[in-house]
Amino acid sequence: MSATILWGKLYAEKLKSEARAKIIELSEKTGIAPGLAVIIVGGNPASQVYVRNKHKTCEEMGINSQIVALAENTGRQELIDNIEKLNNDKGIHGILLQLPLPKGLQKYENEFLYKISPVKDVDGFHPINAGRLSIGEKCMVPCTPLGCIKMMELADIPIEGKKAVIIGRSNIVGKPMANLLLARNATVTVCHSHTADLAKIAAEADILVAAVGRPNFVTADMVKSGAVVIDVGINRIAPKKITGDVDFDNVKEKAGFITPVPGGVGLLTIAMLMHNTVEAAKMQLLP
Ligand SMILES: Nc1nc(=O)c2c([nH]1)NC[C@@H]1CN(c3ccc(C(=O)N[C@@H](CCC(=O)O)C(=O)O)cc3)C=[N+]21
Numbered sequence: 001m002s003a004t005i006l007w008g009k010l011y012a013e014k015l016k017s018e019a020r021a022k023i024i025e026l027s028e029k030t031g032i033a034p035g036l037a038v039i040i041v042g043g044n045p046a047s048q049v050y051v052r053n054k055h056k057t058c059e060e061m062g063i064n065s066q067i068v069a070l071a072e073n074t075g076r077q078e079l080i081d082n083i084e085k086l087n088n089d090k091g092i093h094g095i096l097l098q099l100p101l102p103k104g105l106q107k108y109e110n111e112f113l114y115k116i117s118p119v120k121d122v123d124g125f126h127p128i129n130a131g132r133l134s135i136g137e138k139c140m141v142p143c144t145p146l147g148c149i150k151m152m153e154l155a156d157i158p159i160e161g162k163k164a165v166i167i168g169r170s171n172i173v174g175k176p177m178a179n180l181l182l183a184r185n186a187t188v189t190v191c192h193s194h195t196a197d198l199a200k201i202a203a204e205a206d207i208l209v210a211a212v213g214r215p216n217f218v219t220a221d222m223v224k225s226g227a228v229v230i231d232v233g234i235n236r237i238a239p240k241k242i243t244g245d246v247d248f249d250n251v252k253e254k255a256g257f258i259t260p261v262p263g264g265v266g267l268l269t270i271a272m273l274m275h276n277t278v279e280a281a282k283m284q285l286l287p
Contacts, residue, residue, distance in 0.1 A: 003229070003255040008267035011151050015271040016061060022278045023062050026285065034281035035064040036094040036122065036273075037086045041079065042072035042102040046236065051098055057270050063277055066092065072102050079105065080115055087117040093281035094122035096273070119283055122276040124176065133179050140276055145177035147268025148209065148230050149184070157207075157228055157257060160185040165202050167191045167218070167245070168211030173232050177209055198222075210245035218246040226256035232265055 027033055036058055040051045051067060058065035068082055086095045095116050101109055113121075118128040124140040132139035152159060164186040168174040178188045186207065191198050202208055202222040210218045211232040223229060233245030244261030252258050259265050 003252045003258040005252065006151060006155055006257055006259045006264065008151070008259065008264045011154050012267040012271040014154065015147075015150060015268065016057070016274055019271070019274045019278050020061055022282070026278065026282060027062070030285050032281070032285055033062055033064050034094070034277050035066065035089075035092040036096065036277045037066045037068055037089075037092045038096045038098055039068045039070065039079070039082060039086075040098045041070045041074050041105060044100065044102075045239075047098050047100070054096075054270060054273060057274060058277075061274050063274065064091065074102075074105070076105065076108050076111075079108075079112055083112060083115045087115075087120065093120060093284050094273075094277040095120045096123050120280055122273060122280055124276070125172070130171065130176070133176055136183055140280065141180065141272075142172055142176045143269045143272035143276060144173050144232060144265065145180055146275075147265050147272045148177065148232065149180050150272065151259070151265060151268055152207075152228065152230075155257065159207065162186050162206040163189070163204055164207040164209065165189045165191060165205035166209040166211065167198070167202065168209075168213075168232070170211060173211040174209075177211070177232075181207070212245045214245055215243050216245075216247040218251060220247065220250040220254050223251050223254050225254055227254075228257040229255040229259070230265060231259050231261050233261060234266065 038051050038054055040047055055065045055067055086092050097112055113125045116126060118126045121129055121140050124142040129139045133141060164181045166174050166177050169190050169192045174190055178190050181188045189201055191201055199222045203224055205227055207228045209230045213233055215235045229246055229251055231244035231246040235243050237243050242262055
C-alpha cells in the first residue's frame with residue numbers, strides 16, 4: 001500500500017482563508033489592517049526568495065507588509081535600533097527577523113530575537129513565548145511546527161495516545177513540536193545526533209517528524225508500516241531545487257501518510273505566519 005500524500009497547498013489555502021476571514025472581521029471592528037514587518041539583513045538568495053513570498057502572501061491576504069532590508073555589514077546596534085523602532089510602531093503588529101543572519105551578526109542572534117516585543121513575536125522565538133508554550137499557556141507558536149499540527153488536524157490524523165518521534169531538537173522546530181504534541185496527549189520522544197539506536201526508535205513511531213537538515217536521512221527501514229511521516233527538512237541540493245530529510249520514494253511505499261518537499265509543510269509555514277500576524281493584531285487591537 002502506498003501512503004496518502006499530504007499536499008500542503010490544499011491545507012495552506014484553507015488556513016489562509018480562515019485567517020482572511022479574521023482579517024475582515026478585525027477591519028470591520030477596528031478599521032485597521034494587520035501589519036507585518038520582515039527584517040532581512042544582507043543578500044542571502046534563499047532568504048530573499050522567502051521574504052518575497054511572505055510579502056506576496058501578505059498582499060493577497062490584506063496584511064500590510066513592510067520589508068526592512070538592511071545591508072550585509074549592518075552593525076549590532078543598528079539592527080537593535082530597527083527592531084525597537086518596529087516595537088514602537090503602532091501600525092506593525094508582527095515582527096520577523098529573517099534567519100540566518102550574516103556571519104558577523106550570528107553571535108548576537110538571541111539578543112536580537114529577545115529584543116522583539118513578545119506580543120509582536122510572530123515567529124514565537126522569544127523565551128516568553130517558548131516558556132508559555134512549554135507550560136501550555138496561550139502564546140505565539142513557531143510557524144513550522146504549528147503548521148505540521150494544523151495539517152494533521154485538518155487531515156483527521158489522531159494524535160492523542162500515539163507514539164510520536166521527532167528527529168531534531170532545534171528551538172525552532174524540534175522542541176516546540178514536542179510541546180505541541182505533548183499538549184495533544186501524544187507520547188513524545190525527541191532524538192538527536194547523540195541518540196543511540198535512532199533507527200530503532202524511529203521505527204516505533206506512529207508519527208515521525210524529521211527535522212534534521214540532511215537529505216534522505218529517514219529511510220524506509222526507519223519507518224513503521226502505516227506511520228505518519230512529516231518531513232520538515234529543507235535541503236537545497238541545487239540553486240533552485242530543495243529536498244526534504246526523508247527518502248520520499250521508498251518511504252511512501254511504507255508509510256500511511258507522508259508530506260512531500262517541496263509542496264508539503266513549507267507552505268503551511270507561511271500560512272501560519274499569516275495566522276500569527278492576525279492573532280497578534282487582534283491581541284493588540286481588541287480589548
Ligand atoms: N525568522 C525566520 N522565520 C522563519 O519562519 C524562517 C526563517 N527565519 N528563515 C528561513 C526559514 C525557512 N522558511 C520557509 C518558509 C516557507 C517555505 C515554503 O513555502 N516552501 C515551499 C516552497 C519552497 C521552494 O520551492 O523553495 C515548499 O516547501 O513547497 C519553506 C521554508 C521559513 N523560515
